[in-house]
Amino acid sequence: MKKVLLASLMLSAAVVFSAPAQAVDSTGCGLGSMAWRGQSGIIPQLAAVTTNGTFGTQTFGITFGTSGCDPNGRVTGGTQKMVLAFLENNLEQFAMDAAAGQGETLTTLAGIMNMDEKTVAEKTYQNFAVLFPNENVDAVDVTLKFYQIMKA
Amino acid sequence: MNGHGWQFSRVCLYQNGQTLMKKIVLAVGFCFGLCRTAFAADTLADLPEWLALGHYQKGWFGYEGTIGSDNFYVSPEGKNNPLKELEATVTLFQSDDVEKKCLFPARYMFLKKHGLVSTPFPSCAEFEQFKEDLQPAGMTLLFTDAYMNNSSSLFGHTLLRVDTARKGTQLLAHGINYGAWTQGYENSFLYAVYGLAGFYPGGYTVKPYYDIINTYNNIENRDIWEYNLNLTSEELDLFVAHIWEVGQTTTPYYFFTQNCSYMLMELFDAVRPELNLAAGFKGQTIPLDTIKAVNAREGLVKSVNYRPSRQRKIRYRIKQMNERQYDAFLDAITLDLTETQNLPEDEKADVLETAYQYVQYQYVAGDLALKDYRQKSFQLLRARNQAAAGQKFDELKEGQNPVLSHDSMMVSLGVGVQNGDVFEQLSFRPAYHLVTDRGYGFLSGAEIDFLDVSFRHYDKHDKYVLDKLNVLQLSSFSPINAVFQAMSYRIGLDVSRQINPKSEDEGYVLNGNVGGGGTFALSDHFWFYGLSSVEAAYGGFLPNNQWFGAGLAAGMIVSFEKAALQAEVKKVFATDKIGSALKWHLTADYYFSRNQALETIFTYTQNYGKNQNEVLVRLKQYF
Numbered sequence: 001m002k003k004v005l006l007a008s009l010m011l012s013a014a015v016v017f018s019a020p021a022q023a024v025d026s027t028g029c030g031l032g033s034m035a036w037r038g039q040s041g042i043i044p045q046l047a048a049v050t051t052n053g054t055f056g057t058q059t060f061g062i063t064f065g066t067s068g069c070d071p072n073g074r075v076t077g078g079t080q081k082m083v084l085a086f087l088e089n090n091l092e093q094f095a096m097d098a099a100a101g102q103g104e105t106l107t108t109l110a111g112i113m114n115m116d117e118k119t120v121a122e123k124t125y126q127n128f129a130v131l132f133p134n135e136n137v138d139a140v141d142v143t144l145k146f147y148q149i150m151k152a
Numbered sequence: 153m154n155g156h157g158w159q160f161s162r163v164c165l166y167q168n169g170q171t172l173m174k175k176i177v178l179a180v181g182f183c184f185g186l187c188r189t190a191f192a193a194d195t196l197a198d199l200p201e202w203l204a205l206g207h208y209q210k211g212w213f214g215y216e217g218t219i220g221s222d223n224f225y226v227s228p229e230g231k232n233n234p235l236k237e238l239e240a241t242v243t244l245f246q247s248d249d250v251e252k253k254c255l256f257p258a259r260y261m262f263l264k265k266h267g268l269v270s271t272p273f274p275s276c277a278e279f280e281q282f283k284e285d286l287q288p289a290g291m292t293l294l295f296t297d298a299y300m301n302n303s304s305s306l307f308g309h310t311l312l313r314v315d316t317a318r319k320g321t322q323l324l325a326h327g328i329n330y331g332a333w334t335q336g337y338e339n340s341f342l343y344a345v346y347g348l349a350g351f352y353p354g355g356y357t358v359k360p361y362y363d364i365i366n367t368y369n370n371i372e373n374r375d376i377w378e379y380n381l382n383l384t385s386e387e388l389d390l391f392v393a394h395i396w397e398v399g400q401t402t403t404p405y406y407f408f409t410q411n412c413s414y415m416l417m418e419l420f421d422a423v424r425p426e427l428n429l430a431a432g433f434k435g436q437t438i439p440l441d442t443i444k445a446v447n448a449r450e451g452l453v454k455s456v457n458y459r460p461s462r463q464r465k466i467r468y469r470i471k472q473m474n475e476r477q478y479d480a481f482l483d484a485i486t487l488d489l490t491e492t493q494n495l496p497e498d499e500k501a502d503v504l505e506t507a508y509q510y511v512q513y514q515y516v517a518g519d520l521a522l523k524d525y526r527q528k529s530f531q532l533l534r535a536r537n538q539a540a541a542g543q544k545f546d547e548l549k550e551g552q553n554p555v556l557s558h559d560s561m562m563v564s565l566g567v568g569v570q571n572g573d574v575f576e577q578l579s580f581r582p583a584y585h586l587v588t589d590r591g592y593g594f595l596s597g598a599e600i601d602f603l604d605v606s607f608r609h610y611d612k613h614d615k616y617v618l619d620k621l622n623v624l625q626l627s628s629f630s631p632i633n634a635v636f637q638a639m640s641y642r643i644g645l646d647v648s649r650q651i652n653p654k655s656e657d658e659g660y661v662l663n664g665n666v667g668g669g670g671t672f673a674l675s676d677h678f679w680f681y682g683l684s685s686v687e688a689a690y691g692g693f694l695p696n697n698q699w700f701g702a703g704l705a706a707g708m709i710v711s712f713e714k715a716a717l718q719a720e721v722k723k724v725f726a727t728d729k730i731g732s733a734l735k736w737h738l739t740a741d742y743y744f745s746r747n748q749a750l751e752t753i754f755t756y757t758q759n760y761g762k763n764q765n766e767v768l769v770r771l772k773q774y775f
Contacts, residue, residue, distance in 0.1 A: 073359045074285040075316075075324050090323070090362050092529070096508055099537040100501065104321055108362075111320020128537040135530035 082112050083146065088139040095132060101125030113150060123149050193242060196266050197235035200425035205259055205394065207418050208234050209430065218410065218418060220353070220403035223255070242268050250274045255400065257393035258422070279396055286326050288392045290315035293416070293453075294327065295377040295443045295554060296368045298595045300628040305372075306600055307584065308439045308554075310413045313361055313378070314392065327364040328395055329357045330415040332405035354405030354415065356398060365459065371516050373463040377554060379446065382454040383423070391423045409435070413442040420446065427452070438560050438583060447555045458551045462513055463636065468548040469506040470635065477503050482634060485510050487528050489535055502545045504536035510635065557593025558747055559774040560584055566751075566770025570610075571651075577619065577768060579606040587629065587709050588716045588751070589772075590743045597629035597640075597671065597679070597709075618660075622646045629681055629709065631673035640671045640681055650693070652730060653762040659693020665703065679709040687724055689731055701726030715742045733759040747774040 075082060087094055090105050097103030101121050110120040124131065127149045131142055196202060206225070207218040217224070217231040226244050230237035241259050244252060246269075253260070254276035263269040292313040299305035312328040332352035368374045383391065398419065405411065414437040417429040427449050433442065447453050460468070473481060477499055480491040484507035492503050508529060515525040562581045567574070581604040585594050604622035609615070623645045630638035644665050651658045667685025674680065685703040707720030717740045726732045736756040743749045749772040757764045 073357060073363075074282075074326060075318070075360045076281075076285045086324075086362070089360070089366070092512055095529070095533055096505065096536075099508075099533040100505060100543060102542070104323060108320040108323045111318060111324070114319060125537070129534070132530065132533065135526040 079112060079114075080143075080147070083109065084139065084143045086112065087143050087146070091139055091142065094142075098124040098128050098131055109146075115150065120150065123152075193238050193268065194235065196268070197238040200428075201262060202238060203234055204418070204421040204425045205262055205397075206230070206234055206237055207398075207422070218403060218415075219398065219401050221401035224397070224401045226252075226256075238268075245269045245271060250276070254279055256397055258390055258397050261390055261393060282396060283392060286314050286392065287317040288314050288388055289317035291381045291383055291388065291391055292322075292325075293379040293381060293443065293446055294364070295379070295439065296372075296374045297377075297554065298598055299372050299374050300595070300598050300626075300630075305374075306598075306626070308374075309368075310416055310439045310442055311364070312395075312416060312419070313364075314395070315380075323360070323362040323365070325361040327359050327361055328399075329359065329364075330354060330412045331357070332407070333402070350404035350406045350410070352405045353402040354410070354412075355402045356395070358399070368461070369459055370462045370512070373461040373513075375461050375464060375551060376459040377443070377551075378457040378459065379443065379453045380455045380457065381446075382451055387423050391419070394419065394422045409433075409437055411437055413437045413439040417442055417445070436582065440554055440557065441560055444555055444559070456553060456555075458549065458553075460548045460551060462509060464551075465548055466506060466509050466513060466635070469502065469509075469545050472545045473503070473506075474499070481507055481510075484532065485514075485528075487531060489531070492535065497539070498541040498544060500539040501536060501541060501543050504532050504539060505543060506545075508532040508536065552593045554593040556746065558585075558590045562589075562772055562774045564751070564770045564772040566768050568753075568766060568768035568770075570766040571764055574611045575608045576611075577606055577608045577770060579604065579770070581605075581622075586625075587627070587711065588718050588739045588741045589774075590741075590746065590749065591711050591716065592713070592746075596711075597627075597631070599625060599627035599629075599642075601625040617649055620646060620648045629671040629679060631671045631679060633673070639668055640683065641666075641668045642683055642685070643667075650691075651764065652693070653760040653764060654730075657693065659691060661689050661691035661694060663687070663689045667703065667705065669705075677710060677712055679711075680707070681709070682706050687726065687731070689726075695728055695730060699726045699728035699731035701731045715740070717741070729760060733757050741772075748772065749774075 075085070077085070086105075086108065093103070094105040094109075097105045101124065106121045106124060107117050110117040113120065124146070127145075130149065131137075131145050203215070208215040209218060215232055215234055217237075219225070219231075225231045225237055227233065227236040227240035230240060241256065242263060244256070245260060245263060247253075253274050257273060257276070257279060260269065260273045264273075292315055294311045294313055296305075296309045296311075298308050311330070313322070314326045314328060315322055316325040318324045332354050365376065368376050398415075403410065403415070414430065414433050417433055417437075420427050420429050429442070429445055429449070432445055470478065470481070476491075476495060480495055481503050483489070483491045484503055492500055492507075495503065511520065511525060511528045511532065514520040515522070520528075560583050562579075564577075564579045566577045566579075568577060569575070581601065583602040584600040586599050586601055587597065601622050602624055604620075604625075606619040606621075608617050608619045610617070625642070625644040625646070627640075627642040628638075629640045630636075632638070642665070644663070646663050648661055648663060649658060650661045665685045665687045667683040669681060669683035671679055671681040683703075683705045685705065687701040687703050688698070689701075690698040701724045703722055703724045705720055705722035707718060710717040717738070719738045720736075722735045722737070724731060724733050724735070734757070736754075738754045739751065741749050741751045751768075751770050751772055753766075753768045753770075755764075755766045
């Protein structure tokens with residue numbers, strides 16, 4: 001009994017000592033590995049979040065994925081690659097901003113495309129139904145449509 | 153001086169003694185070039201700039217470099233000898249080893265500044281690509297607040313952001329994170345032990361800032377504070393170059409000392425040695441303390457920006473809803489949009505946008521299946537897109553800056569009466585916060601009470617005693633409402649002096665308890681909670697040495713800007729009579745200032761049919 005209590009005392013102390021630690025996920029980019037971090041916690045609230053690695057690209061509604069992400073974890077490449085990478089990782093926020101016709105993701109995309117922010121906002125807002133025709137669109141569809149709309 | 157001079161000469165000879173030509177050059181040019189370098193290096197190696205670039209910290213046996221990777225130190229003795237390291241670095245830049253030279257762009261800047269190198273920095277494709285991707289425009293220190301669901305994030309986290317000059321927004325900037333590579337060990341029993349013992353390697357990762365935002369704001373629901381730094385363009389170049397240098401290294405990660413926040417302090421020092429930040433964190437490094445230290449350096453932080461968590465944004469939006477909007481919102485999140493469609497045209501967008509954010513929150517929390525999530529998201533957004541009028545709600549822009557919170561450590565002095573005996577009490581707590589402490593800047597309802605120790609002197613028998621060592625208490629009170637349902641919990645482990653009311657003996661008892669329950673908020677200021685718990689106690693003083701039990705507690709937390717109060721009643725049903733007790737507890741605090749408070753604690757216990765009571769009044773000083 002004494003040993004068990006001593007051990008538990010040491011363990012609790014260790015848990016606290018470990019407090020300022022912050023684990024890095026070594027799988028690199030994407031949110032998949034980050035999502036699992038919660039499992040090490042007191043209440044694994046995030047345990048139910050699944051990383052879906054079977055999709056070729058990010059589909060609407062999957063925040064977590066590693067596709068299309070630069071292996072160095074950096075914003076890189078030409079305009080089209082950057083737009084795709086950005087949309088893959090920010091699709092939900094973009095969908096929201098597109099539906100409302102304003103927001104940080106639209107400003108960012110305007111920057112990447114070197115376009116006027118207002119034009120980008122208006123065009124995405126008016127073409128929301130084209131960008132998101134149904135709930136199963138993926139980032140590649142959205143990127144291609146986004147390009148078509150911006151060029152029109 | 154002499155010894156150093158000799159050592160450097162030896163390096164010179166070694167390096168230049170390879171060819172006859174060089175020998176001649178050495179002999180002739182001895183007092184023109186190389187010798188001057190030797191003299192310069194001797195004094196330059198003691199410069200704070202060089203010491204900080206090499207991450208040297210002065211220990212009991214001289215200098216020691218913090219960085220663990222062998223390849224960070226060019227000289228085999230470089231980890232403990234800044235001079236030899238400088239000599240070896242000078243030699244490196246005289247050599248043809250481009251690959252190795254490319255690892256040290258910041259050291260090159262130092263050598264260049266002090267005339268120790270005359271050749272240009274080589275062309276390094278990877279380093280150039282790094283700078284091209286980052287397009288540095290500034291630096292920002294980031295603080296993410298506590299995450300009570302992960303023991304490694306209880307104290308929050310710090311990381312760096314290299315601001316970008318790219319067109320658009322800082323979403324395209326990059327976060328630089330120092331952390332432990334714990335992959336595969338997260339669920340291990342030894343997780344914490346490994347962390348304490350420095351078994352995990354610590355290393356750096358780079359990620360786009362939008363990824364950081366997603367992780368902290370949207371997945372873990374933590375606020376991000378951005379402290380934009382005031383750096384010259386030379387300092388910025390040096391910072392980025394030095395990140396490149398350390399970015400390739402690993403160092404044993406000590407969770408409590410050489411952790412994420414500590415390493416950032418060494419990075420700051422490397423860029424501006426007079427900041428002398430790392431020296432202030434020899435004992436423990438709490439992330440919030442490092443943020444405060446950086447903010448305390450004059451002129452270092454030029455502006456502050458707040459990025460609230462998704463949950464906080466949703467709460468703020470809900471607060472702005474009128475009654476019919478709130479009703480429509482509750483229906484909208486179950487995909488019944490009838491009420492929303494009946495709203496006045498200019499009230500629809502806010503409801504639909506909030507509902508969409510809430511659905512995302514639910515999905516991440518695991519409360520929603522992917523299929524439902526997609527369907528709901530899509531329909532809410534389509535309806536939002538069709539709403540004729542736009543957003544009217546304010547976005548949450550202001551928060552309680554953690555820099556202005558009370559400090560981490562606390563000492564207190566007080567007097568009290570226990571069952572008629574007068575006593576004086578001295579307490580010390582190295583970390584961190586209780587709900588009765590001034591709440592400004594802390595996560596509401598979150599408690600970490602660590603190694604909180606109290607000593608007492610009793611007047612009647614003139615005796616000094618250790619009264620209590622609170623090894624650890626962790627609590628998270630999180631109000632439940634129709635929208636958010638998080639569990640509240642409390643875990644505690646302490647060693648306490650206890651009086652046996654029957655025999656009037658006293659002794660020490662190790663107490664442990666784990667409890668869970670719910671919290672209900674009447675308003676921001678009045679919270680009520682209920683917890684059920686399992687309890688255990690052990691100690692030679694106890695009849696049968698130990699007892700086990702179950703507890704039921706009900707309490708109230710009242711908090712205002714200047715004062716707070718916690719009242720609780722707890723009934724414990726135990727295997728031994730001495731454990732079975734009814735306890736009343738009240739703590740009331742009044743804050744004089746950020747770091748000073750007056751506290752009154754009243755406890756009343758019924759045990760063995762006898763009553764015990766205690767009142768303590770104490771002054772608390774945080775530091």
